[in-house]
Amino acid sequence: METMVIPGMSNIPEVKIAVLGGSTTIGANFPRAYEGVEVIEDNMVFETPFGPTAPFTHAKVDGKEFLYVDFHGINRQIRNTEPDSSGERVFYVLWKAGVKKIIGTALCGSSNRLLDPADAVIPDDFVDFTTKRPQMLMVSLQDKGEDVPRYSYRLHQPTCPTLSDSLVEACEEAGFPRVFKRGIVGVAEGPRLESPAEIKLRYQNLGIDIVTMNFVPEVFFAREIGACYAAIELVSNYGEGLIDPRWEGNTAFRDFQKRWSRPTAEAILHALKAMNPDDDSCGCSTYRWESILL
Ligand SMILES: [Zn+2]
Secondary structure: OOOOOOOOOOOOOOOOEEEEOOOOOOOOOOOOOOOOEEEEEEEEOOOOOOOOOOOEEEEEEOOEEEEEEHHHHOOOOOOOOOOOOHHHHHHHHHHHHOOOEEEEEEEEEEOOOOOOOOEEEOOOEEEEOOOOOOOOHHHHHHHOOOOOOOEEEOOOOOOOHHHHHHHHHHHHHOOOOEEEOOOEEEEOOOOOOOOHHHHHHHHHHHOOOEEEOOOOOHHHHHHHOOOEEEEEEEEEEEOOOOOOOOOOOHHHHHHHHHHHHHHHHHHHHHHHHHOOOOOOOOOHHHOEEEOOOO
16 A cells, blocks of 8 residues: 655654653653653654644654654544544554554553552553444554455453563653552543542442553554554542542642653653564564454
């Protein structure tokens, strides 16, 4: 498939690593503000069959090139829901770039009473409660008239164990007080937050540890394009009704972001430095195959 180059739009570079920023890295000026990072090109907007993307940064640390996009590729013009969602746009770019390793990050609420704000969780499984998100990138592309293969895949190991181990070490090194190497994420559609009964019935009673609005479709789009995926989920607040019913709202949230965005960015950079983008011994890329559906 030929990618059309449109004036004002960047060509998609060949890059093996991608970082999808979230509310955790907003305000951290990632990756520009960090020592050892060389920005190759900034503010790159790519044309996709779903429309233009949010601006990407192409950068390099320790000889490793990566693509970075802020806030999951969502902005005022680009929603995270179908049609033409940020996930479809971002993952089209990652697929075309040949990305093999993806690090995601997001803030989350707790639904496990053992968790506290500033705990970092590296999830190993998820339950998708979203209702308006795309489910298969290739189906979305076929709906746009693109001639693309269709893949089936397993999700018995949804996140990459190698990348997850490296994120655990990186978070410890970056100074997070507690780092959990497993956890189940419940993904809510949002953008509203949950009620106490929803936290109890939909998440806590089911054994779900944290609640976020991201992670989907990243976790299965990564599998679909044959890439490894792992994420840092940073607990910013208790789920409603779980521990403390007092909620200080936006100020507390902003203060929290201010305190923890830099350590999150540093953890991501630690993980990038430790990464071997050609190592596929984790097996993630073998869990998909071309579908028999024509
Ligand atoms: Zn992997």
